[in-house]
Amino acid sequence: MLWVTRPRPHLDRTASAWLIRRFVDRDATFAFAPDPEGAGALDGIPFDLRGVELGHHKGRCSFETILHSHGLTDPALHEIAAMVHDADLDDEKFGSPEAPGLDAMIRGLGLVIEDDHELLALADRLYDGLYLWVQRTLP
């Protein structure tokens, strides 16, 4: 399936794309559009776009919304969701110590990688590693 989000993705969107590709839709492909109208024209599933279902809702970031809407209960994913939430919403809700570092990594990647698809591919590896590392820390 085709999934559509805004161009120049930062943390919530790179993490959401990874979540979609690894846990929701193995054959996911991604495209970028600046607004819901553009996403509609591409006939894909929109995420982290203004007013769409898979976006910010009730104090949740898009990653958390996707996690809940697909009933994913993997504790490692919920740990990562806490990092993404704290970095994206900047409200210290989970007091995640990894959040500021993750934010800096993805900001830095965005400075050197201009191609959004390339950025998603590289960020995928980063989140793969993060996921394994988090799993190792859990009981």
Add this chain to the structure above:
Amino acid sequence: MARASWVLLSSRLPREPSRLRLAVWRRLRRLGAVLLHDAVWVLPADAATREAFEWLAEEIEEQGGTAFIWEAAGLSPEQDRAVIERFRREADARYAEIGGSARAIRDAALRNRRRGSAPAPALRQLRGLERALRLERRRDHFKAPGRAAATVAVSAASADLEQQSAAFPDPRRARALGD
């Protein structure tokens, strides 16, 4: 150093309700944006700051205002340096305030200690100050020089009060320390 690139936001908000203007202003301050010539808000450009301005611009438009955002490079390195200097000055003023509050809380607690009252409320105030310092570090885009002094002032006050608190037979002590 690579040449700086900036995101700029200029907006016009409806005069009423005034809480909208206040909310937008607070958000911009929380992002650590700097207001130039009462006209344009500036942040160093990256995926996160660009996105923050995009969301804010959308909200302003939804509330009946207008907003423009650009990504821009200054034409001279001197200008970039001057803008960075502005960011650092504003962050330093906030760091100085945090450092001053930390010292004031500690001094007041020491005075109260002599009068025999518990340091627990002062510890809670300090926890709030630590939160403020963490926010400051997140929105300090150019590592202002005052960061170190503020960090030292807060942790010194915290160490002093915890030491005092440990010597004080207060039932709320464990909770205050565990916050």
